[in-house]
Amino acid sequence: xxxxxxxxxxxGAAGAxxxxxxxxxxxxxxxxxxxxxxxxxxxxxxxxxxxxxxxxGVFVHKGWAxxxxxxxxxxxxxxxxxxxxxxxxxxxxxxxxxxxxxxxxGAHGFVVAALAAAGEHFQPAYPRR
Numbered sequence: 001x002x003x004x005x006x007x008x009x010x011x012g013a014a015g016a017x018x019x020x021x022x023x024x025x026x027x028x029x030x031x032x033x034x035x036x037x038x039x040x041x042x043x044x045x046x047x048x049x050x051x052x053x054x055x056x057g058v059f060v061h062k063g064w065a066x067x068x069x070x071x072x073x074x075x076x077x078x079x080x081x082x083x084x085x086x087x088x089x090x091x092x093x094x095x096x097x098x099x100x101x102x103x104x105x106g107a108h109g110f111v112v113a114a115l116a117a118a119g120e121h122f123q124p125a126y127p128r129r
Contacts, residue, residue, distance in 0.1 A: 047072060069112075076104070
């Protein structure tokens with residue numbers, strides 16, 4: 001997700017000229033589209049960085065990382081449902097949107113379920129004195 005956010009950030013930073021060059025029918029709307037792309041890129045970057053921090057923390061058995069992973073995974077589930085709903089809206093998405101959203105939902109659902117079920121694993125092995 002972080003890499004995709006960086007890619008979108010580069011596309012948005014390229015600006016209206018680049019966007020209008022890609023699709024000439026967007027003449028005059030490039031600035032607004034670039035602003036939306038930069039905003040979406042910022043959201044994806046924040047979520048992606050939180051996912052990376054949480055994954056490193058989970059590998060070293062930190063309890064806070066488990067909760068960050070559950071929260072970020074739940075946010076990913078919400079975004080996945082939005083993409084799934086969007087794939088059915090007119091003018092009708094292609095089957096790639098549907099497959100992508102189902103894979104996205106499956107991956108984030110697995111992460112949330114695994115982290116939620118692994119609460120005992122993140123308990124201290126020895127009580128603190």
